Amino acid sequence: MTLAIRTRNLTRRFSGRFGICDLDLNVPAGTIYGFLGPNGAGKTTTIRLLLDLLRPERGQIALFGQPLNRRMRQTLGLVGALVESPSLYQHLSGRENLEITRRLIDAPRTRIDQVLDRVGLKPAAGRHVRDYSLGMRQRLGIALAMLGAPRLLILDEPSNGLDPAGILDMRRLLRSLVRDDGITVFISSHLLAEIEQIASFVGVLQAGQLRFEGRLDDLRARAKPKLGLRCDSPAHAVDLLRAAGEEIVWSDPQTLSITLSRRSPEEINRMLVSNGVGVSHLAVENVSLESLFFDLTDAIAVEDAV
């Protein structure tokens, strides 16, 4: 599998903040990779390192197999990026903003119309950017990122401030970039629901460390349903279930929570009743991806707090 981004032991710390520590990212080419994590987890730091805006304390970065560092900045020719809000010259038109970047990277003149078409900004290209709506600015930011015909698009919270229609447009655009142009999209967000809609791979970052990386389906597979159970002799029930190899946690002093992986709820109920345990409550609780995300991101926060 070709990797669009590969980092090894990538580390950059800040005093009083997490930064990132020993980050090993593997972003497959031709996919949408969702980079998830709560605010302050280190997502923007990672993106800044991937764009050589920050220098790592240690570790390596390779984009499509080509190393990236301050002496090998030509690797950045493979990348287009939108970091946080788009950087636009307000006193110039959308087309002039694109022309500045075009001149810097020596892209063909025809490329400006192509990217304007792609983001649907051609009719407004001659207007001053200061008259653009937030959604139009965001689209112009993506057009700027696409100007150099990149193989990898790095977008940091691109739907920030967009209305629902703008978010839908953005999703449609990103999907078409992957489908039609074979571009890899690395998109960071603190909103799982947003990433769930478009990404096929995810990385979950918390406190500067990667807590999960893989297919979104694998993350979903981790979200096994749980069985909530109340009975007349919980201690006996725990012994029986543990002996049967079930995973149990106490939800509260009266309720047991069993991860449903081996037996069905009916089998568990039958086993307990046949061993003299009176079951008064049995309920299947489906685990949402969101709660799994919180489990992943909370776990380390608890460890840190301890």
Place this chain on the structure above:
Amino acid sequence: MSPLLRALSAEGLKLRHTLALRMCLIAPCVVVALFVAQMFLLGRPSHPPTDSAKAWIGLSENILTLWSLVMLPLFVTLQSALLAGIEHNDRHWKHLLALPVARRVHYLAKLFVLIGMVVTANAFLALFICVGGTLLMLVQPAIGLAGPPPLAYLSEKSACMAAASLLMVALQNWIAIRWSSFTVAVSFGMTATVVGMMVVQSKGLAPWYPWSMPTMAISFDGAFTSIAVAVALIGGIVAAAIGLMDFERHEFS
């Protein structure tokens, strides 16, 4: 086209519709207009020069001194802050420095544009002195101006001033890029200009102080021209190199 030329052409586009570009014309125009208005209002001087060439030189010297000592340092301060401010606003550095272009190219493009603006403003100053003097010749003949303006003299002084401002330009460019606050760059430049107005009275210190070097370079006996220009050129290259090294390492937020 080389990356630096491409960056210079991008800088040219960024300057469209900006105050920075208009200032190249406005600043020298204001200085000459003020001086012409003053001469016109004061009327016939008590000791008008008898030689028309001396009258032209006298007029030029006065305007050039006012320009080099006050307006040029303030012009460099403002222009460097405006040029860097274009990138500090909306945090453009994060876009520019993520492009596959060597970092030094962005820094050098800003420096060369600033130098270009100083050269342009000095050239406009020389031109406006000719225009202003000709106007005075018509409206206030008692001043004693006559004949053609001293083009060779004005060209030489303009070139000397531009060359002697290189260290000031390099320092101000570095400060304006290094600190994103407009106030920092402007406060530094204004303070240095005021200090320069005091330092220029000391013949020992003035040729060595970046903000008084342009005035020393056009000193009318020519005694300090060579030293002021040489120190500014060498110092400017050293300051530009230090600023460039710092820019290569600096991490913009």
